[in-house]
Amino acid sequence: MKPTILMAPRLPQRLVERLGETYTLLGPMARSAPEALPEGAEEVEALLTIGTQKTDAALIDALPKLKLICCYGTGFEGVDRVRAKARGIQLSNAADANAASVAEFALGLLLASARQIGAGERFVRAGRWQGNAVERMAFVPGLAGRRLGIYGLGAVGQRIATRAAAFDMQIGYHNRNPRPDLPYLYHDSLLGLAEWSDALIVAVRASAENRHAVNAEVMRALGPQGYLVNISRGIAIDEEALCNALEAKVIAGAALDVYEHEPVVPDRLKVLENVVLTPHIAANAETAQYAQQDLMLANLAAFFAGKPLLSPVAL
Structure with missing residues (x-):
């Protein structure tokens, strides 16, 4: 039976x-x-x-x-x-099992946000691209030599780090405990990691201690040239604080695959040009x-x- x-x-x-x-x-x-x-x-x-x-x-x-x-x-x-x-x-x-898929998607979101891929597509679709005409998109910093902070260096976070290293990025992280076996710079607080980082990728578990860990103070520390990416769980980021930070250009941009109350995405996020939004598909590789x-x-x-x-x- x-x-x-x-x-x-x-x-x-x-x-x-x-x-x-x-x-x-x-x-x-x-x-x-x-x-x-x-x-x-x-x-x-x-x-x-x-x-x-x-x-x-x-x-x-x-x-x-x-x-x-x-x-x-x-x-x-x-x-x-x-x-x-x-x-x-x-x-x-x-x-x-899905760590490689989620990690590669995280790097995709970072590229889409920091290298303005979505904005570039909208620029072309709107008919604004005139070759070498005066109106061009603004220059943005590249990833090579920039500092990537990873919040949560578990299976996904480690794979993000190895992929980001191939982009010649400097890697730092904050974890519950340091990982002396890995060649990355440990920060003993999330705030310290954000202050150090040019881009911050959130890769933590959905646990009570991580709820709204990425708050207004962390975003201010990340700064007006900083980018925020979340491929973990929506509760890790204070969405209201994120909307405020994006609207006021406290940070340069964000890219989100997860949200606090899925499938609900705040309308304030939907209308912003400096955020990339995807529908929780980081693990959707076959x-x-x-x-x-x-x-x-x-x-x-x-x-x-x-x-x-x-x-x-x-x-």
Whole structure:
């Protein structure tokens, strides 16, 4: 008899088909709440979800046989880990499966913002480009020799650093702890990192201590020639402070792939010319998605075989 598993959000079709070969697959759910559980949920042993979706104590307790929560991506902030631990439930995520994809997208956003790629496209589309005519776009600093600050030097942050080094950038970072094994300049505070940086890329986890860590003071420290990029979670940046900073040219520009209340993007951001906006697609490379799917399948297989998870999350 196939084990029963529950898919909370709709997952990619390729993964759904492969799951159906081995498991009795329930879901997706209309919402992550006990009243939205499908028939047969009392037999569910594993819950498949994403970090941004709520998996609270009420939902966990409504699944009496639940023993594993698998997060499709790297995030797990929506899971009530205290309740999961109390129930003896294991937790897994995608580890660094999408790190390369997110890192390359971060550099793409930095280029789009600092090198004015979006503004250049709008310039051409508006018919304003007249070859070597008097009206030209203003010069901007290049990336070579500039200082890149990385807030969060985990799997993604490290890959951002290696890619930025290929652009001949100087690399600094702020982390919970210094990494003496890596050749980058450690700053003991985010504010200090921002003061040092010409561009700041946010690559931290969505945890309570990181909420609005990039605030008005940090943006003032980054300064009027500085650029801010976020590919982590929207809560890391104070969006109201960011709007103020962009409108007042406290910083030169920003590029965002994530937002505090997704899919809502503040109207103030949408009308600004000095910000690049994308719809949370940094991990959307095919290689990254397939790697995440394969890892979820491998974690499920290990769990039901009584073996250690491949990418466990400590509770």
